[in-house]
Amino acid sequence: MDEKTRIELEAAAFRRLVSHLREHTEVQNLDLMDLAGFCRNCLSKWYLAAAEERGIKMDYEQAKEIIYGMPYSEWKEKYQKEEKKEM
DSSP states (O other): OOHHHHHHHHHHHHHHHHHHHHTTTTHHHHHHHHHSSSHHHHHHHHHHHHHHTTOOOOOOOOHHHHHHHHHHHHHHHHHHOOOOOOO
């Protein structure tokens, strides 16, 4: 497989992952962290780092909006549940 095709496939898989996470708002970031060791915020940080490596100006809030599909504050208000307290 040539490099261009590999990058295109990786980009498609990433877009599919982001789309899947946007569709499954019932899955909380804490659940993702516990199960997979990463969450939407991690993806946002990785996206921001990739942009910065390429000299693209972006801040963390912009990166989160790309991953969440809306401003993070809006997503948080609509979908984030209260953290469960251990007894």
